[in-house]
Amino acid sequence: xxxxxxxxxxxxxxxxxxxxxxxxxxxxxxxxxxxxxxxxxxxxxxxxxxxxxxxxxxxxxxxxxxxxxxxxxxxxxxxxxxxxxxxxxxxxxxxxxxxxxxxxxxxxxxxxxxxxxxxxxxxxxxxxxxxxxxxxxxxxxxxxxxxxxxxxxxxxxxxxxxxxxxxxxxxxxxxxxxxxxxxxxxxxxxxxxxxxxxxxxxxxxxxxxxxxxxxxxxxxxxxxxxxxxxxxxxxxxxxxxxxxxxxxxxxxxxxxxxxxxxxxxxxxxxxxxxxxxxxxxxxxxxxxxxxxxxxxxxxxxxxxxxxxxxxxxxxxxxxxxxxxxxxxxxxxxxxxxxxxxxxxxxxxxxxxxxxxxxxxxxxxxxxxxxxxxxxxxxxxxxxxxxxxxxxxxxxxxxxxxxxxxxxxxxxxxxxxxxxxxxxxxxxxxxxxxxxxx
Numbered sequence: 532x533x534x535x536x537x538x539x540x541x542x543x544x545x546x547x548x549x550x551x552x553x554x555x556x557x558x559x560x561x562x563x564x565x566x567x568x569x570x571x572x573x574x575x576x577x578x579x580x581x582x583x584x585x586x587x588x589x590x591x592x593x594x595x596x597x598x599x600x601x602x603x604x605x606x607x608x609x610x611x612x613x614x615x616x617x618x619x620x621x622x623x624x625x626x627x628x629x630x631x632x633x634x635x636x637x638x639x640x641x642x643x644x645x646x647x648x649x650x651x652x653x654x655x656x657x658x659x660x661x662x663x664x665x666x667x668x669x670x671x672x673x674x675x676x677x678x679x680x681x682x683x684x685x686x687x688x689x690x691x692x693x694x695x696x697x698x699x700x701x702x703x704x705x706x707x708x709x710x711x712x713x714x715x716x717x718x719x720x721x722x723x724x725x726x727x728x729x730x731x732x733x734x735x736x737x738x739x740x741x742x743x744x745x746x747x748x749x750x751x752x753x754x755x756x757x758x759x760x761x762x763x764x765x766x767x768x769x770x771x772x773x774x775x776x777x778x779x780x781x782x783x784x785x786x787x788x789x790x791x792x793x794x795x796x797x798x799x800x801x802x803x804x805x806x807x808x809x810x811x812x813x814x815x816x817x818x819x820x821x822x823x824x825x826x827x828x829x830x831x832x833x834x835x836x837x838x839x840x841x842x843x844x845x846x847x848x849x850x851x852x853x854x855x856x857x858x859x860x861x862x863x864x865x866x867x868x869x870x871x872x873x874x875x876x877x878x879x880x881x882x883x884x885x886x887x888x889x890x891x892x893x894x895x896x897x898x899x900x901x902x903x904x905x906x907x908x909x910x911x912x913x914x915x916x917x918x919x920x921x922x923x924x925x926x927x928x929x930x931x932x933x934x935x936x937x938x939x940x941x942x943x944x945x946x947x948x949x950x951x952x953x954x955x956x957x958x959x960x961x962x963x964x965x966x967x968x
Contacts, residue, residue, distance in 0.1 A: 592637040600813045601634040605647045609682045611656025624660035635667045642813040643671040651681025664689040670816035674809040680704040688770035691816055692801040694809045695791040698861050702794045706786035707759040713744055774798040792863035
């Protein structure tokens with residue numbers, strides 16, 4: 532509780548709201564509905580390993596498959612110390628780092644996958660955790676099928692790659708905030724009196740905090756929040772380097788949250804793909820090569836190996852499309868895959884979704900029918916048909932304006948023609964001969 536109330540936070544507001552009922556109950560002195568058992572030491576709980584031959588769990592790294600990827604969980608609100616009884620038991624970043632360091636030093640472990648679903652947490656301990664991730668000797672890939680927010684971003688950018696599972700996953704909220712609860716008025720109503728004394732020569736002691744309580748937030752922002760934000764920004768920019776898109780970096784660092792496709796364009800993530808794809812990326816980085824993994828007897832999802840046709844694992848966005856149902860194959864995913872192909876110099880071909888292909892096929896069928904109809908009319912385009920029609924109308928108007936266009940006297944009936952001994956065809960032939968005359 533002390534850490535919740537006293538520290539600046541790098542956290543997404545949505546994550547905060549989920550814990551307010553528990554925090555309110557604790558502030559009111561209420562007992563939680565369930566008294567949880569003490570959490571098991573994190574060093575023993577993070578022993579899930581993923582290997583080329585499949586997935587396995589072991590109680591100790593000694594029992595893990597040789598050449599395995601250690602999978603570590605960073606879930607919920609990040610705090611330096613272990614959280615016990617606040618919704619769920621969650622290891623603190625200090626314990627998690629010790630577990631990752633233990634895995635890093637084990638011969639059976641080839642690399643790490645940091646499985647994140649967190650909106651961030653306390654600033655305290657976050658920088659140390661991020662520095663510890665960067666110092667690990669074996670590659671670390673950050674992966675999320677949910678959210679990587681604020682302090683979780685601070686940690687994730689220290690990993691070699693960041694992969695989001697699908698388009699609905701988000702990353703961002705790069706910033707710092709503080710929320711101060713002034714409970715003095717409530718306590719004063721109970722008869723509590725406060726006497727704050729500051730030693731001579733210590734006039735600045737807690738002055739920013741007292742100013743904030745008085746409603747003046749500028750000193751606290753200038754002396755606490757803004758320096759932390761600057762440090763956060765510099766860490767993100769330094770860690771991502773050239774991956775961070777300079778055209779959108781200002782927007783990326785202002786605290787917004789971004790879905791996978793936009794985050795990839797900004798350079799906040801390296802790829803979009805499922806869990807198995809993220810594991811294969813750890814293998815590739817650990818082996819110092821981008822070669823696509825040999826599928827062999829691997830029972831993991833086929834989309835992690837779908838780009839073997841290229842010989843090199845340079846197409847993570849293309850690989851991420853494999854195995855997806857039509858509804859999950861969004862235009863953003865297809866566009867990202869095509870951008871990847873173009874970046875590798877493949878400009879003579881492009882990928883297209885089944886929905887778009889069917890629409891094009893329907894349009895092509897309709898176009899073929901229209902072309903055949905035009906051909907039957909003696910033209911090769913709609914424009915030519917319109918021109919032909921307009922010319923015919925103009926011709927008709929021209930003949931209609933000539934003298935004698937309308938009859939001026941009675942005409943002979945058919946019987947009269949026949950009585951004169953001339954049949955209609957003879958009259959037509961005679962008129963034709965006269966015109967040629």
